[in-house]
Amino acid sequence: MSQLLTSTPHRGGLPAPVPTGPVRLHINGQTQTLQLAPWTSLLDALREYAHLTGTKKGCDHGQCGACTVLVNGRRINSCLTLAVMHEDDDITTIEGLGTPDHLSPLQQAFVDHDAFQCGYCTPGQICSAQGLLNECRAHSEAEIKELMSGNLCRCGAYTGILNAVKEVVDKQ
Amino acid sequence: MTQTNHIGKGANRVDGPLKVSGTAHYAGEFNVPNLAYGYVVNSPIAKGKVTRVHAEEVLGLPGVLAVYSHENVPHLAWFDRSYKDLLAPGGSPFRPLHTPDITFNQQPVALVVAETFELARYAAALLRVDYEQEPHETNLGTKRTEGYLPGGGKLGYAPPPPPRGNPEKAWKNATHSIEAEYAHGAQHHNPMELFAATVEWLADDKITVYDKTQGVFNVQRYLTGVFGLSKDNCRVVNQFMGGGFGSGLRPQYSVFMATLAALELKRSVRVTLTRQQMFSIGHRPNTLQLLKLGTNPDGSLAALQHHALHETSLFEDYTENVVNWSGMQYKCDNVKLGYQLAQLDVYSPQDMRAPGAATGNVGIEVAMDEMAYAAGLDPLEFRLRNYAERDQNVDKPFSSKKLRECYHEGAAKFGWDKRPLEPRSMRNGHLLTGWGMAGGVWDAMQMPSRASARLTADGRLLVLSGAGENGAGTYTIMTQIAAETLGLPLEAVTFELGDTDQPQAPLQGGSWTAASVGTAVKNACDALGQKLLKLAQKQKDSPLQGADYDEVEFVNGQLRLRRDPDQAVVLRDVLQASGETEVEADSTALPNMLKQNGYSLHSHNAVFAEVQVDEDLGTVRVTRVVNAVAAGRILNRKTARSQVLGGVVWGLGMALMEETIMDHKFGRYVNHNYAEYHIPVNADMPDIDVLFIHEEDDIVNPLGVKGIGEVGMLGVTAAIANAVFHATGKRVRDLPIMLDKLL
Numbered sequence: 059m060s061q062l063l064t065s066t067p068h069r070g071g072l073p074a075p076v077p078t079g080p081v082r083l084h085i086n087g088q089t090q091t092l093q094l095a096p097w098t099s100l101l102d103a104l105r106e107y108a109h110l111t112g113t114k115k116g117c118d119h120g121q122c123g124a125c126t127v128l129v130n131g132r133r134i135n136s137c138l139t140l141a142v143m144h145e146d147d148d149i150t151t152i153e154g155l156g157t158p159d160h161l162s163p164l165q166q167a168f169v170d171h172d173a174f175q176c177g178y179c180t181p182g183q184i185c186s187a188q189g190l191l192n193e194c195r196a197h198s199e200a201e202i203k204e205l206m207s208g209n210l211c212r213c214g215a216y217t218g219i220l221n222a223v224k225e226v227v228d229k230q
Numbered sequence: 231m232t233q234t235n236h237i238g239k240g241a242n243r244v245d246g247p248l249k250v251s252g253t254a255h256y257a258g259e260f261n262v263p264n265l266a267y268g269y270v271v272n273s274p275i276a277k278g279k280v281t282r283v284h285a286e287e288v289l290g291l292p293g294v295l296a297v298y299s300h301e302n303v304p305h306l307a308w309f310d311r312s313y314k315d316l317l318a319p320g321g322s323p324f325r326p327l328h329t330p331d332i333t334f335n336q337q338p339v340a341l342v343v344a345e346t347f348e349l350a351r352y353a354a355a356l357l358r359v360d361y362e363q364e365p366h367e368t369n370l371g372t373k374r375t376e377g378y379l380p381g382g383g384k385l386g387y388a389p390p391p392p393p394r395g396n397p398e399k400a401w402k403n404a405t406h407s408i409e410a411e412y413a414h415g416a417q418h419h420n421p422m423e424l425f426a427a428t429v430e431w432l433a434d435d436k437i438t439v440y441d442k443t444q445g446v447f448n449v450q451r452y453l454t455g456v457f458g459l460s461k462d463n464c465r466v467v468n469q470f471m472g473g474g475f476g477s478g479l480r481p482q483y484s485v486f487m488a489t490l491a492a493l494e495l496k497r498s499v500r501v502t503l504t505r506q507q508m509f510s511i512g513h514r515p516n517t518l519q520l521l522k523l524g525t526n527p528d529g530s531l532a533a534l535q536h537h538a539l540h541e542t543s544l545f546e547d548y549t550e551n552v553v554n555w556s557g558m559q560y561k562c563d564n565v566k567l568g569y570q571l572a573q574l575d576v577y578s579p580q581d582m583r584a585p586g587a588a589t590g591n592v593g594i595e596v597a598m599d600e601m602a603y604a605a606g607l608d609p610l611e612f613r614l615r616n617y618a619e620r621d622q623n624v625d626k627p628f629s630s631k632k633l634r635e636c637y638h639e640g641a642a643k644f645g646w647d648k649r650p651l652e653p654r655s656m657r658n659g660h661l662l663t664g665w666g667m668a669g670g671v672w673d674a675m676q677m678p679s680r681a682s683a684r685l686t687a688d689g690r691l692l693v694l695s696g697a698g699e700n701g702a703g704t705y706t707i708m709t710q711i712a713a714e715t716l717g718l719p720l721e722a723v724t725f726e727l728g729d730t731d732q733p734q735a736p737l738q739g740g741s742w743t744a745a746s747v748g749t750a751v752k753n754a755c756d757a758l759g760q761k762l763l764k765l766a767q768k769q770k771d772s773p774l775q776g777a778d779y780d781e782v783e784f785v786n787g788q789l790r791l792r793r794d795p796d797q798a799v800v801l802r803d804v805l806q807a808s809g810e811t812e813v814e815a816d817s818t819a820l821p822n823m824l825k826q827n828g829y830s831l832h833s834h835n836a837v838f839a840e841v842q843v844d845e846d847l848g849t850v851r852v853t854r855v856v857n858a859v860a861a862g863r864i865l866n867r868k869t870a871r872s873q874v875l876g877g878v879v880w881g882l883g884m885a886l887m888e889e890t891i892m893d894h895k896f897g898r899y900v901n902h903n904y905a906e907y908h909i910p911v912n913a914d915m916p917d918i919d920v921l922f923i924h925e926e927d928d929i930v931n932p933l934g935v936k937g938i939g940e941v942g943m944l945g946v947t948a949a950i951a952n953a954v955f956h957a958t959g960k961r962v963r964d965l966p967i968m969l970d971k972l973l
Contacts, residue, residue, distance in 0.1 A: 060278060065358035067284075072291055072356055075349055097348055106347055111259035112252015114472070116422045117505040121904035124422055152252035161247060169246035172872045175701030177249030178422040178472025184250060207911040210904060212422050212473050213701045214879025215872060216912040 086154030133189025258426030276897025320382030377570030404524025423472020512580025550586030664957025670944020698738030703869030717784030741937025848969030881946020
C-alpha cells in the first residue's frame with residue numbers, strides 16, 4: 059500500500075542565487091562595509107559577516123526575541139529584517155551596550171538579580187529592556203512583564219528579569 | 231572573620247559578565263577560517279523510503295559544495311556499538327544518512343553544504359527528494375493493548391520493583407477508592423539555543439568540534455566510534471550551552487552532519503538546526519497512566535497501583551523511571567507498579583527535565599488529590615497520614631528526608647490552613663480561585679568525575695574539569711568550592727570546563743553535577759592542599775612543622791593551624807619560598823558505595839499553588855506558587871533559587887501550555903515552532919516563593935549536596951492541576967489544561 063511521492067522537476071533549470079554587493083552598516087558607532095546578498099537578514103549579517111555573535115538566533119521567525127537589537131533606539135527582531143534595509147540606520151547590539159569590564163546599568167542589574175541562567179536569550183532581553191526604557195512606557199510591574207513578553211526565556215529567569223528591569227526603571 | 235567562606239552564599243555568577251555582554255561563545259559562534267555551511271533537509275513522510283535525491287541539480291549552483299545523503303555517504307562504522315553513546319537505550323541507535331529507509335517524520339535525509347549559510351539554505355529548499363510512502367502509526371491510543379516490557383534499559387533506568395502485598399484485593403476492599411487515567415502528549419525541550427556544531431578542520435582526520443552538548447566526552451566517544459578518529463585528533467569543546475534540559479545528553483545529528491562534511495571536504499563546516507528541526511531530536515514521550523488508589527477508614531493508603539505506557543521509536547527502547555517514585559513516596563503495603571512501551575513511527579524520545587518523574591509525578595500527585603477528596607480529607611493532611619519514613623521499594627531508610635518540613639514550612643508560607651476543602655468556594659465575581667498542592671521526589675546521585683587544580687606563584691588557582699555549563703551555574707559553584715577549600719577569594723580562582731582535553735567529567739544531567747564534579751573539585755583542591763602543606767613544612771622554622779593535613783586550614787590566603795590560627799603562613803609565600811613556579815594535583819571522585827549502600831538517597835519538595843480561573847472564558851492564571859525544597863546543602867543560594875524558579879516555570883508550562891501536537895494523518899508534529907508550541911512568558915509569571923529547607927546529609931557525598939535542577943520542577947504541574955480542580959470542581963486529567971477543557 060505504498061505511495062510514490064515524486065517531486066516536480068524545476069523548469070528551465072534552477073534560478074541562480076542572488077549576487078552580493080557592498081552594504082554599509084553603522085554598528086555600535088562604527089561603520090563597516092560588508093559584502094552581502096540582498097536576502098541576508100540583519101541577524102545573519104551581524105553574526106556571520108560582522109562576527110558580532112552576541113545577537114542570538116533562537117527561531118529565525120520573529121517568535122522568540124533572542125535576536126533583538128536596537129535600530130535608531132527602537133527594539134526590533136533582527137531576523138525579520140534584511141541588512142540592506144539599514145544602510146542609514148544606527149544599529150546597537152549587546153556588544154555596544156557594555157563590555158564585561160564596563161557593564162551598562164541594565165547588564166549589571168541582570169547579573170545582580172541573576173536574571174538569566176544559560177545566557178542565550180539574555181542579549182535579546184537586555185536590548186529589549188533598553189528599548190523599553192527608551193519608550194518610557196514601563197511604569198509598573200505589570201507593564202514591564204507585558205512589554206517584556208516578546209522575549210522568551212526557556213530557563214525561566216523571568217522573575218529576575220522583571221526585578222532587574224524594575225531596578226533600572228526605578229532609578230530613572 | 232573569614233572572607234573565604236563561599237559555600238552557601240549567593241555569589242553572583244562568575245560567568246555573568248560574559249553572558250550579559252554577548253561575549254560568551256556558544257557552539258554555532260566560532261568563526262573559524264574558511265568556514266562552509268551545512269543545511270539539513272528533512273523527510274516530510276513518517277514511513278517509507280527515499281527513492282531518489284536529485285543532488286546534481288543543486289550541485290550546479292555556483293557556491294554549492296556538496297550534497298550528502300544515503301546515496302553517497304562514505305563508508306562509516308559498521309556495528310551498532312560504534313554509534314552507541316553513553317545514554318543510548320536498548321536497540322539500534324539512529325544512523326543519519328545510513329539507509330534510504332524513513333522511520334520517522336522530519337528524519338534528516340540530506341545535508342547541503344555551501345559557501346554561505348544563505349546559499350546552503352537556498353539549495354536545500356530547492357533539493358528534490360523522491361519518496362515511496364508507506365502507512366504509518368503515530369497514535370499511542372491504538373497501542374493500549376500492545377505495550378511490552380522494554381529490553382536493555384539505558385543508564386539510570388531501573389525497572390519497577392516487584393509488587394508487594396495484595397494490591398488488587400486491597401484496592402477492591404478499600405473503604406474509599408479511585409481509578410483514573412492521566413495523559414500528556416509529547417513535549418519538546420526547546421532550549422533557546424539552536425543545536426549547532428562548528429567543526430574546525432585542522433588536518434587529515436584531525437578536528438576540533440564546537441558542539442552544543444551536555445557532554446563533550448560523550449560526543450567525542452560517538453565521533454571517534456562513527457568516524458574512526460583517534461581521541462587525540464577529535465577534541466570536543468562546549469564552554470557555554472544555551473539551555474539543554476536533556477536535549478543535549480545524546481549526540482545529535484547536527485554534529486554528525488558537520489563532522490561528516492568537514493572530513494569529506496577537508497575544510498571547516500558549521501551546521502545549525504532550525505527551530506522546526508529542533509522538534510526532530512527527541513522529546514518527552516506521549517504517556518498514558520492508570521492509577522488505582524484505595525484507603526482504609528483511618529485515611530491510610532490501603533492500595534496503590536500505578537501503570538504507565540509510553541511511546542518509543544521502532545529502533546530503540548527509550549526508557550525512563552515513571553512509576554517507581556510512587557512506590558517510595560507514600561507508605562503503602564499493597565503496591566503494584568507497571569511500565570510498558572509501545573512502538574510508533576516517531577523518533578526516539580529523550581530525557582527531558584526530570585525525565586519520567588515529571589510524568590509519574592503528575593499521575594500520583596493528582597491521584598492523591600482525588601483520593602483525598604474521595605476520603606473527605608485535606609490533601610496535605612492526607613499526605614502527612616501516609617508519610618513514608620522508609621523507601622519501601624528497596625526497604626531502606628532515607629539518608630535524609632525533610633519532606634515533612636517542606637510540607638509544614640511551605641503550607642505556613644502559603645497560608646494553606648485558611649483553605650476551605652470544598653471546590654468552588656473561593657470566588658471573586660467571575661474569577662474562581664483555587665489552591666492546590668503536591669510533592670516531589672528525585673534521586674540524589676553522584677557519578678565518577680575527575681578534576682585538576684593548579685596554583686601558580688602569583689597566587690592564582692586554575693581548576694579544570696570537563697563538565698558542562700547549561701545555565702545551572704557550574705562555573706560559579708565550582709569556583710566557590712575551590713576557593714573555599716584553599717582559602718582564596720573568588721577572584722583568585724578560575725574554573726574552566728567543557729573540553730575533552732580536561733579531566734573527564736560525567737554528562738551534565740540528572741542533577742548530579744554539583745555532587746559529582748563538586749566532589750572531584752574539592753578532592754583535587756585537597757590533594758593540592760596536601761602538597762602545599764608539605765612545601766610549607768620544608769621551610770626552616772615553619773610554624774606548621776609536624777602538623778597533619780586535618781590539623782591545618784586554608785583561610786584568607788593563609789595556611790594555618792586550626793588550634794592556633796596565629797601559627798600561619800601566607801600561601802603565596804609558600805610557593806615563592808619553595809622556588810616552585812606552580813603546584814598541581816588532580817583527583818578522581820567516586821561515590822562512596824560502602825557508605826551509601828544501606829540508604830535510599832533522594833531530594834524532596836512540596837509545592838503550593840494558587841490559580842484564578844475565569845468562569846466564563848475558561849482561562850487559567852497561576853497567581854502564587856510556594857516551592858519548598860529539601861535538597862541537602864545549597865551551594866549558592868542565588869543560582870539554586872534561579873533553578874527552582876525555572877522549575878516552577880517548567881511545571882507551569884507543562885500544566886497549562888506545552889504539547890507538541892501530532893497530526894496522525896501525516897504522522898507529523900504540526901506546531902513545531904515557538905509561536906505554536908507555547909512556553910510561559912514574563913506576563914504569565916506568578917509570585918514565586920522558594921524555600922530551602924535546611925538538610926544535612928553526609929551520606930550522599932562529602933559536600934552533602936543532592937542537586938536541585940530536577941526536583942525544583944516536580945510537584946508544580948500537579949499542584950496547579952489540583953488548584954484548578956479546587957477552583958472549578960472540574961478534574962482535568964489530560965495535560966495541558968487548556969480553556970476548552972474547562973468550558
